[in-house]
Amino acid sequence: MYKDPKPKKITMDEWSVRFKNIDNKTIKKFVYYNNHDWGLYLQPPATFMVYGTRELRRLRFDNSLAALRMWGFVFNESERLFRARQSGKKIVATMGDLGTVSIIVMAFPDCIPFYPECIWWTPFFNESTVLLDLASELGAPEAACFSRAALAAFVKKAYFPKPDYIFASTGATCDDYSCIMQSIEHLGYDFMWLEVPLRRSPAKHVSMDSLVKTKNGFEYPRRFEEYLIKEYEKVWQKMVEITGIDDQNLLMVSIKKANQVRTLVEKIKRTTYQAGNAPFPALELMTIEFGNLYGYADMDEWIRILEMIYETIVERTKKNIGIISEDAIPIAWVNPTADPYLLDYVERIGLRVVDTEYVINQALVEIDEQIEPFRALAQSFMQASLIGSTAQRISSINKAMRTGKIEGILITNMLGGSHCAMETKLMERLLKDKPVLAIDVPAPFGITEQIKTRLQAFAEVLHERRK
Amino acid sequence: MNEGNSKREILTPRERFGLLLIDENPDRCNIIPLITSHAAHIARIPLSKYYTDGKAMAQAQIIALEEYRHDALSFFSEVGIIAEAMGSDFDYPDDDLPVLKTPALTKRSLSSIDIPDPKNDKRLPVYLEALEYAYATVGDKIPLLAYVPAPFTTGMMLSVPNTFLIQTIRHPDLVHDIMKICLQAAIEFCYHIINAGGLPIIVDPLASSSVISPKAYEEFALPYERKLIDFLHRYDLDIILHICGETEPILELLPNTGADLISLDKVDISLALDKLSKKMRIVGNFDTSKIAFSSPSEIEKEAKEMVRKGMVSSKGYIPSTGCEVPIRTPIENVKAFINSSKEIAWYWD
Numbered sequence: 001m002y003k004d005p006k007p008k009k010i011t012m013d014e015w016s017v018r019f020k021n022i023d024n025k026t027i028k029k030f031v032y033y034n035n036h037d038w039g040l041y042l043q044p045p046a047t048f049m050v051y052g053t054r055e056l057r058r059l060r061f062d063n064s065l066a067a068l069r070m071w072g073f074v075f076n077e078s079e080r081l082f083r084a085r086q087s088g089k090k091i092v093a094t095m096g097d098l099g100t101v102s103i104i105v106m107a108f109p110d111c112i113p114f115y116p117e118c119i120w121w122t123p124f125f126n127e128s129t130v131l132l133d134l135a136s137e138l139g140a141p142e143a144a145c146f147s148r149a150a151l152a153a154f155v156k157k158a159y160f161p162k163p164d165y166i167f168a169s170t171g172a173t174c175d176d177y178s179c180i181m182q183s184i185e186h187l188g189y190d191f192m193w194l195e196v197p198l199r200r201s202p203a204k205h206v207s208m209d210s211l212v213k214t215k216n217g218f219e220y221p222r223r224f225e226e227y228l229i230k231e232y233e234k235v236w237q238k239m240v241e242i243t244g245i246d247d248q249n250l251l252m253v254s255i256k257k258a259n260q261v262r263t264l265v266e267k268i269k270r271t272t273y274q275a276g277n278a279p280f281p282a283l284e285l286m287t288i289e290f291g292n293l294y295g296y297a298d299m300d301e302w303i304r305i306l307e308m309i310y311e312t313i314v315e316r317t318k319k320n321i322g323i324i325s326e327d328a329i330p331i332a333w334v335n336p337t338a339d340p341y342l343l344d345y346v347e348r349i350g351l352r353v354v355d356t357e358y359v360i361n362q363a364l365v366e367i368d369e370q371i372e373p374f375r376a377l378a379q380s381f382m383q384a385s386l387i388g389s390t391a392q393r394i395s396s397i398n399k400a401m402r403t404g405k406i407e408g409i410l411i412t413n414m415l416g417g418s419h420c421a422m423e424t425k426l427m428e429r430l431l432k433d434k435p436v437l438a439i440d441v442p443a444p445f446g447i448t449e450q451i452k453t454r455l456q457a458f459a460e461v462l463h464e465r466r467k
Numbered sequence: 468m469n470e471g472n473s474k475r476e477i478l479t480p481r482e483r484f485g486l487l488l489i490d491e492n493p494d495r496c497n498i499i500p501l502i503t504s505h506a507a508h509i510a511r512i513p514l515s516k517y518y519t520d521g522k523a524m525a526q527a528q529i530i531a532l533e534e535y536r537h538d539a540l541s542f543f544s545e546v547g548i549i550a551e552a553m554g555s556d557f558d559y560p561d562d563d564l565p566v567l568k569t570p571a572l573t574k575r576s577l578s579s580i581d582i583p584d585p586k587n588d589k590r591l592p593v594y595l596e597a598l599e600y601a602y603a604t605v606g607d608k609i610p611l612l613a614y615v616p617a618p619f620t621t622g623m624m625l626s627v628p629n630t631f632l633i634q635t636i637r638h639p640d641l642v643h644d645i646m647k648i649c650l651q652a653a654i655e656f657c658y659h660i661i662n663a664g665g666l667p668i669i670v671d672p673l674a675s676s677s678v679i680s681p682k683a684y685e686e687f688a689l690p691y692e693r694k695l696i697d698f699l700h701r702y703d704l705d706i707i708l709h710i711c712g713e714t715e716p717i718l719e720l721l722p723n724t725g726a727d728l729i730s731l732d733k734v735d736i737s738l739a740l741d742k743l744s745k746k747m748r749i750v751g752n753f754d755t756s757k758i759a760f761s762s763p764s765e766i767e768k769e770a771k772e773m774v775r776k777g778m779v780s781s782k783g784y785i786p787s788t789g790c791e792v793p794i795r796t797p798i799e800n801v802k803a804f805i806n807s808s809k810e811i812a813w814y815w816d
């Protein structure tokens with residue numbers, strides 16, 4: 001059995017050398033969908049590079065077997081979705097809500113939900129404009145968020161199979177992605193639209209509304225929750241129609257599974273962020289966070305991977321050994337990075353990510369298992385930063401900043417992206433007097449020396465402030 | 468992009484190849500004639516530059532891609548590259564491929580032969596440089612096939628070929644010893660190819676039935692092809708095995724190599740489909756003398772006939788040439804092959 005070396009971030013080439021020492025038994029141990037014929041996924045980054053994931057040549061990865069397992073699993077997702085279809089499972093695209101509708105779909109046996117918008121990383125990992133160029137040809141302007149890659153992927157049918165059905169959430173979700181979803185519907189796919197309410201305090205609007213307070217202290221009128229419950233019931237009915245199965249106990253099981261992931265990820269994040277030495281890299285942690293949405297199309301295997309990662313992190317924390325320099329400055333990261341290279345790069349220049357606002361916080365909180373399941377889902381979703389004000393979005397970061405837990409904030413600004421770019425100026429204003437750097441994420445393979453210099457200067461300023 | 472057919476090509480060659488490898492029908496077949504040194508002819512560079520300068524090799528391949536719009540690049544010049552790095556001497560004619568001059572084992576004993584370092588030894592770095600250049604330039608859109616001589620073929624290039632064949636009868640143990648070191652050399656080369664972004668394709672022309680008996684193939688070539696493919700399967704790569712020349716007598720043995728795709732030359736395609744297509748994806752097998760010397764209209768007709776037959780293959784089919792496209796094949800002929808195949812090789816409406 002392969003034994004982890006001293007923790008370190010290593011290059012793709014270094015992983016190839018290490019991979020020689022991994023025995024065949026270990027390689028064959030890890031499979032998705034419990035299938036030992038085509039479900040193997042423990043491969044070094046070089047394998048995915050051969051198949052076109054070009055950025056892997058520039059990135060550095062954690063050198064644990066747990067991290068290798070995670071990357072193999074994540075990069076195999078496209079293949080996994082096709083294999084799911086080939087083995088008779090139903091593939092259901094859930095779009096826009098990020099993390100709740102997928103739990104309903106997962107409740108049905110042999111139904112695999114996935115979020116097509118997550119394909120927005122593909123152009124960056126592939127250092128390729130193939131998907132973005134086609135999206136532009138199809139009418140999604142260059143100025144729209146990189147999630148427009150999903151539109152091209154639907155047309156190409158080479159990144160995921162044609163979904164059996166699509167649930168699309170709009171309303172208080174992202175405007176950019178709502179436009180993309182409409183374009184996808186025009187391609188002739190089977191769709192159900194859900195409306196997501198904006199979270200706002202009721203007092204000023206309808207005073208007789210009873211009030212609900214979320215765990216993070218935000219308020220909304222009860223009727224919003226009732227409304228969402230009706231929307232989720234519509235999803236359930238559609239799934240019943242598709243599968244012929246109607247057993248709400250299955251939804252409880254699905255919620256439990258989602259909670260298992262959420263609890264594990266919370267433990268992983270807490271242990272990592274509180275450790276004196278960073279025991280796990282930021283890029284891997286972001287990938288872990290996004291796994292909460294749908295477990296990269298195999299929740300059961302994803303849970304096993306998370307358990308292995310958690311063990312690795314605990315082990316490292318006990319020994320107080322980390323993967324970046326001990327005096328790295330803790331920062332918060334706002335918005336998903338788009339270009340994964342950025343998360344790797346900040347660690348090279350002495351910054352350490354210890355707090356994140358990736359617009360998916362609704363997928364991170366535990367769902368109440370004691371109340372009626374649709375209400376529990378609605379309540380968990382109503383905490384979403386996606387549907388509230390900018391001030392609410394950054395409130396936890398603001399708090400962490402005041403307590404000294406973080407010393408700087410990095411915002412990755414997606415040009416044209418409605419949630420992720422229009423808010424940047426507002427955030428900067430709300431975070432005034434604090435060290436904030438907002439950078440525009442350029443198109444794939446576009447991180448210039450100028451951007452690196454700005455990041456370096458930001459790191460230097462933070463180091464200076466400490467003196 | 469779309470010469471020769473009216474359908475809109477929505478997939479890049481890489482996307483198309485990716486679908487084939489996960490048992491999905493792509494929009495149309497991947498069309499991959501073996502355009503190796505012929506690329507130098509298209510790029511109008513001397514062959515000696517093509518096989519000694521990695522950047523030139525890559526540029527020639529990319530120029531050929533622009534001309535033909537086929538579905539994979541083929542990095543290769545001749546089967547002696549590993550043997551050369553192990554000590555065999557080759558002549559480099561200005562406008563022809565390297566020719567074996569002095570085999571290593573006529574100068575030295577087997578025990579004094581080292582496993583070559585692909586980053587430094589002889590022309591192996593040329594291939595790696597070519598792959599790196601092409602990967603950075605077009606690697607997001609098209610697969611890069613890197614041809615690796617199999618142990619048996621390399622073994623024969625380490626020896627005087629006739630002597631080597633006699634040794635398979637008189638000194639089988641010695642041949643196995645040669646195979647073992649050639650296998651290690653091939654593995655080391657593959658390892659570097661993968662890190663440069665290339666997908667190794669194993670070539671074993673000297674193991675075809677035009678050269679050795681099925682029995683010798685089974686004893687000396689197949690087990691080492693298998694070991695090499697097993698090594699590559701650790702990376703979960705899908706591997707093409709290419710054997711040019713006669714293969715009909717060994718058809719039934721080929722699945723034992725473990726190859727995922729089999730590239731064939733002189734064999735009746737219907738017979739190959741019958742025997743192999745449930746176990747392996749089929750690649751092939753347009754007659755290279757026809758592509759060099761027939762008229763474009765004859766090529767079109769025969770290529771279409773071949774593609775029609777091949778497309779019934781249940782595990783997938785790649786229309787290709789049975790061997791390398793001869794260096795000075797007229798451009799119109801290669802285009803006739805590719806464009807006529809493109810016209811009818813559609814899976815999607």
Ligand code: SF4
Pocket residue numbers: 117145146147174175176177336359414416417418419420421
């Ligand atoms: S703008 Fe932000 S929220 Fe909208 S799709 Fe892009 S990343 Fe997601």
